[in-house]
Amino acid sequence: MTQTTLILSLAAIILIAVNAKKTGKHYKGLKSGLMQFLKTAPVILGAFILAGLIEVLIPKEFVQNWLSKEAGLKGIVLGTFGGMLLAMGPYAFYPIVASILASGAGLGTIISIITGWALLSLSKFPYEAGFFGIRFTVKKLIYSIPFCFIAGLITYILELTILS
Structure with missing residues (x-):
């Protein structure tokens, strides 16, 4: 999981840098990504709680x-x-x-x-x-x-x- 996180983080940083240099719309992309995260975070949190309960129960x-x-x-x-x-x-x-x-x-x-x-x-x-x-x-x-x-x-x- 750590390796996947590292690779995805590196890809995101590279894409932000390329977007900033070519279009200057990197803030818009970051805002869009943050909004997607905020929408899915409750589902992800619920899934991890349910997964933990399933593992124990x-x-x-x-x-x-x-x-x-x-x-x-x-x-x-x-x-x-x-x-x-x-x-x-x-x-x-x-x-x-x-x-x-x-x-x-x-x-x-x-x-x-x-x-x-x-x-x-x-x-x-x-x-x-x-x-x-x-x-x-x-x-x-x-x-x-x-x-x-x-x-x-x-x-x-x-x-x-x-x-x-």
């Missing part, structure tokens, strides 16, 4: 039986459909999934959650149906489900063999 038995590496295909199936049901943006999603991983979930389960969220998220369904039509959206949903299982299964196999 999820019973170890539940993680062991349903989400861990030992849960196998159960975790992959649960992860796929759990990711599908997580109707939230990345600012909230990633801290929550990171806390599930920290609670002891297997990598196959986590990859299934992430791919389920990215490909199947029901929060995107109305937009996809509106722009592409219901027929396309249902086909996309049906065709995407196997990818979540396959991604989780490949990760699970790698976790059992190479990563152990």
Whole structure:
């Protein structure tokens, strides 16, 4: 995380300097960025609080039986459909999934959650149906489900063999 913060900070400083030299609108850009931060800060704060609570409140038995590496295909199936049901943006999603991983979930389960969220998220369904039509959206949903299982299964196999 520290390396990512350093790289993003360096990129921001470079962009501010280039913008200041070329257009002189760097203050406008900084103000816009600050406004975006102020709008998203409550969501991010809430997500981190929720992530911390999830990490502490999820019973170890539940993680062991349903989400861990030992849960196998159960975790992959649960992860796929759990990711599908997580109707939230990345600012909230990633801290929550990171806390599930920290609670002891297997990598196959986590990859299934992430791919389920990215490909199947029901929060995107109305937009996809509106722009592409219901027929396309249902086909996309049906065709995407196997990818979540396959991604989780490949990760699970790698976790059992190479990563152990």
